[in-house]
Amino acid sequence: MANKLGVGVIGCGNISKAYFSLAPLFRGIKMRACADINMDAAKMRAKEFKLRAETVNDLLKDDEIDIIVNLTIPAVHYEISKAVLDAGKHVYSEKPFVLSIKEGLDLKSRAEKKGLRIGSAPDTFFGGAHQLARELIDSGKLGRITSGTCHVMGHGMEHWHPNPDFFFQPGAGPVLDIGPYY
Numbered sequence: 447m448a449n450k451l452g453v454g455v456i457g458c459g460n461i462s463k464a465y466f467s468l469a470p471l472f473r474g475i476k477m478r479a480c481a482d483i484n485m486d487a488a489k490m491r492a493k494e495f496k497l498r499a500e501t502v503n504d505l506l507k508d509d510e511i512d513i514i515v516n517l518t519i520p521a522v523h524y525e526i527s528k529a530v531l532d533a534g535k536h537v538y539s540e541k542p543f544v545l546s547i548k549e550g551l552d553l554k555s556r557a558e559k560k561g562l563r564i565g566s567a568p569d570t571f572f573g574g575a576h577q578l579a580r581e582l583i584d585s586g587k588l589g590r591i592t593s594g595t596c597h598v599m600g601h602g603m604e605h606w607h608p609n610p611d612f613f614f615q616p617g618a619g620p621v622l623d624i625g626p627y628y
């Protein structure tokens with residue numbers, strides 16, 4: 447592919463490592479730069495993955511960046527994604543995409559006005575299992591679906607996350623943090 451889309455990341459915390467290490471598998475994109483409110487975190491990832499560390503404002507203005515991946519904490523997902531769209535770039539956000547329907551509709555309308563794309567993790571919905579389930583439901587073979595249930599068991603976030611504070615702040619909790627996966 448001749449022209450690769452330039453990708454920048456805002457939020458260089460725990461999950462960012464997975465994005466930086468797996469990005470080379472996708473031929474249409476090229477990770478170019480990263481930013482964080484904590485410049486040391488951005489510099490650390492930049493060094494590790496041979497990227498440019500930039501301030502959030504500089505990344506938003508960077509002409510080599512077409513898409514920004516929002517890997518910040520849930521409480522600021524909306525404000526960061528909004529700033530990305532206002533800067534004229536596509537945005538892909540970690541879950542939860544936003545914390546209210548109002549915020550989601552606002553991002554939708556900002557993206558549509560500028561012809562930009564918005565998307566959110568988890569993208570497991572594109573996988574074979576989810577797509578087959580969707581096809582079965584859409585085909586009507588299962589009749590009308592009237593209810594659903596899911597169960598999650600875990601020790602608690604503080605058992606695995608190095609900096610778990612955000613799981614106990616607005617935007618977290620089982621519905622917004624775990625719900626998006628299902």
Ligand SMILES: NC(=O)c1ccc[n+]([C@@H]2O[C@H](COP(=O)([O-])OP(=O)(O)OC[C@H]3O[C@@H](n4cnc5c(N)ncnc54)[C@H](O)[C@@H]3O)[C@@H](O)[C@H]2O)c1
Pocket residue numbers: 456457458459460461462481482483484487502517518519520522526540541542567568607609612623
């Ligand atoms: N899809 C998955 O499997 C998965 C897994 C883990 C986390 N997540 C989601 O990814 C997001 C990030 O999780 P994490 O574990 O990396 O969190 P983290 O706390 O380790 O990292 C978040 C980073 O965002 C930065 N940040 C916070 N506010 C900012 C702002 N206003 N501007 C710029 N940077 C800012 C912080 O300094 C920090 O470095 C969360 O929404 C979480 O739910 C998804």
